Amino acid sequence: MKLTTFVALGALALGLAVPTMAQAQTEVRFARFFGACEADFGTNTDPGTPSNECGVITTLTNIFNAENPDVRVVPEIVEWGPYYEQLAGRIASGDVPDISVMHGDMLINFVKRDMITPLDEAFTEAGIDVEDIAPGPRENVTIDSQIYALPQDFVTWLWHTNSGTMAEAGLGEVGAPVYPTSIEEMMEHARQFKQATGLPYLALTLDSNAMSRTLYTMLMQANYNLFPESTNQIDLHSPGAKEAFEALKQMKDEGLLVLIPDWASAFTGFSNGEYGNLIGGTWQIGDMVRLSEQTGGALEGYVAHVFPAINGEPAVWSSSHSWVMLKGGAATPEKREAALRFLRFLFENNIHWARAGHLPMRTSLMSDPAFTEMPYRIGFAEIPPIAEHLPKDVPQQRIIQPFIGEELLAALQDQKSTDEAFAAAEERVNTYLSRLR
Amino acid sequence: MASKTIARPMSEQILVASVVILAIAWMVPLVWIVGLSFKNSLELVVDPNAVFRFPYTLENYADLMVTSNLGVWLRNTLIVTVTQTVLVVAISCLAGYGFARIDFPGRNLVFILVLMGLAIPQHAVIVPLHKMFNDWQMHNTFQALILPGLAGPFGVFLMTAYFRAIPLEIEEAAKLDNASRFRIFWEITLPLAVPAMATLAIFTFLHSWNDYLWPLISATRPEMYTLTVGLAATQTNIDQSEGLGYLMAQAVFAGLPMLILYIFFQKYVVRAVAGAAIR
Structure with a gap:
């Protein structure tokens, strides 16, 4: 046999063998957002390395695939914005992923349409202890006494603080800033901060979601019910809602609160020490820590603190990421077993997700030093009992949230009065909700 | 003999100066994007003006x-x-020639129906389109990505107008020589329509390259993504609060083929934009 023929036959045999070997694996199609970061974490299996959502979930997937040679989890990544539109399209076309990420507040929209498989029995089968899931996230994914998703975290709203500049203004020490406990005290702190440093005390991005989450948090602290009559009708009429907002407006008018056009500019300003606190979310902590550690300078005293209780009792807006199994996905027993094995793996490795900034959802991890000793976080152990979400029966929360934020930001920028903004927000939300089938 | 410089009239000088200013204004963001793509993302978070100084990097x-x-x-x-x-281009040429040269019953009505397609935006038909391809079990295939884009009333309109503008006498001479209809079309009329075809090809190429919505909902498997959907999925941060350098590298990469296309077909692009093709 000629050498070239031999090589060709060898290559052919290899070509045939490789797919055969690959077919021996059960493929789990894993639909998610969180981005793609193969350049940094494509082959990483050290969970201690990544510090953002993308890095952690990519690493966990790598670890699972390495530890389970008979299963291959294949991420199918879509950007955040159109994720749900694409998911709906996939369901409609029968191209259903085996496991999908879903925000807790989106769950009801899919459950109502009978698109999600209840997981109570599956959890028992997989050995996932539902009693270890914190009450808040568990309640959020429980509809009609059935659990429809495996929660992954608490996502909450907070203040990113430059404790170095806060200390300059006499508001605590570096690494241990002092936070206000009322709106009046917040104004005092803000004025004191401005006088000492010449800088705004607080920064808020012109992101409608940021505005809404801030308002939700302040109203939750006042124990205000946004949906008193039905989950299809919001009430923004109470003076309490307007008073809370007016405090922010006054701060802005006095130069104590600065509005930043986008998150990139907000991060730049914050890392350069241009304001004391930036209102943001838990998902930004990992990036802030990286900025703080790698650039140093003005952000040396970075800390993340739960949104201070400035409007009543401690409470904070919260949401969650969760994993669901859509109906039509994981159609064979092998796929179902493999998918459940991956869910159990995510449950068992929940602590690593906290590196990105979110809180783990397992009660047993709340007092675990692996979580409580995570640096830069203040008061995180107190978050679970005060984390609140909108009533889970409120449909399309992701759509109505920007309506409120857009209107209030218009008022904050003096484009309309507070009364007009609240009236417009209420009308937009209620009109939209009334049209839903 | 000393060469004489002919002074341009003031109005022309003002026009040239204005065009230069506009061109610079148009170029600055593009140059900025390219500059950012060669910078470390973390450095840009701390100081966006870092784009103006060394070091530059290929890491993105x-x-x-x-x-x-x-x-x-x-x-x-x-x-x-x-x-x-x-x-x-092929379908539009055939349809355009038919509407321009062949007198068949109901021609005007069919042509009006085609033109009405110009008034219907893509978004208005996306749901039935998705359902149709779903019924045919064609999602996640090249056919699904290609076929909807073939219904192009603009192309039919453009080619019809262009063929109508070509004098009939040119074809009549060929008819006298007993040339078939298709031969007349293929060998005489079509070569004269190259400028319009080039215009149509450029517009179609640009539209197809940049299409996002249909590939997003039809190609749901990563191995079937097009560049627009795939690159968008690689955004590493929901707020895009960092990773600016990487984002700009994506933009440059995605835009590069367009730039190459423009360099090679500059003449036709300018004509297309100026509407010269249908004159």
Whole structure:
């Protein structure tokens, strides 16, 4: 046999063998957002390395695939914005992923349409202890006494603080800033901060979601019910809602609160020490820590603190990421077993997700030093009992949230009065909700 | 003999100066994008003006290259875009010639129906389109990515108008020589329509290359993504609060084929934009 023929036959045999070997694996199609970061974490299996959502979930997937040679989890990544539109399209076309990420507040929209498989029995089968899931996230994914998703975290709203500049203004020490406990005290702190440093005390991005989450948090602290009559009708009429907002407006008018056009500019300003606190979310902590550690300078005293209780009792807006199994996905027993094995793996490795900034959802991890000793976080152990979400029966929360934020930001920028903004927000939300089938 | 410089009139000088200023204003963001793509993302978070100073880096492009599916997405985009462009031009030429030269019953009515297609936006038909391809079980295939783009009323309108503008006498001479209808079309009329075909090809190519919505909902498997959907999925941060350098490298990479296309077909692009093709 000629050498070239031999090589060709060898290559052919290899070509045939490789797919055969690959077919021996059960493929789990894993639909998610969180981005793609193969350049940094494509082959990483050290969970201690990544510090953002993308890095952690990519690493966990790598670890699972390495530890389970008979299963291959294949991420199918879509950007955040159109994720749900694409998911709906996939369901409609029968191209259903085996496991999908879903925000807790989106769950009801899919459950109502009978698109999600209840997981109570599956959890028992997989050995996932539902009693270890914190009450808040568990309640959020429980509809009609059935659990429809495996929660992954608490996502909450907070203040990113430059404790170095806060200390300059006499508001605590570096690494241990002092936070206000009322709106009046917040104004005092803000004025004191401005006088000492010449800088705004607080920064808020012109992101409608940021505005809404801030308002939700302040109203939750006042124990205000946004949906008193039905989950299809919001009430923004109470003076309490307007008073809370007016405090922010006054701060802005006095130069104590600065509005930043986008998150990139907000991060730049914050890392350069241009304001004391930036209102943001838990998902930004990992990036802030990286900025703080790698650039140093003005952000040396970075800390993340739960949104201070400035409007009543401690409470904070919260949401969650969760994993669901859509109906039509994981159609064979092998796929179902493999998918459940991956869910159990995510449950068992929940602590690593906290590196990105979110809180783990397992009660047993709340007092675990692996979580409580995570640096830069203040008061995180107190978050679970005060984390609140909108009533889970409120449909399309992701759509109505920007309506409120857009209107209030218009008022904050003096484009309309507070009364007009609240009236417009209420009308937009209620009109939209009334049209839903 | 000393050469004489002929002074341009003041109005022309003002016009040239204005065009230069506008060109610079148009170029600055593009140059900025390219500059940002060569900077470390973290450095840009701390100081966006770092784009104006050294060091520069290729790390964003290197990161882009190790995104495993990039080659696949580029291949998919090229297959879809080139196929769609060729077929749209072919169909539009045939239909345009038919409307311009063949007198068949109901011609005007059919032509009006085609023109009405110009008034219907893509979004208005996206749901039935999705359902149709779903019924045919064609999602996640090249056919699904290509076929909807072939229904191009603009191309039919453009080619009809162009063929109508070509004098009939040219074809009549060929008819006297007993040339068949198709031969007249293929050998006489079509070569005269090259400028219009080029215009149509450029518009179709641009539209197809940049299409996002249909590939997003039809190609749901990463191996079937086109560049627009795939690159968007690689955004590493929901707020895009960092990773600016990487984002800009993506923008440059996605725009590069367009730039190459423009360099090679500059003449036709200018004509197309100026509307010269239908004159």
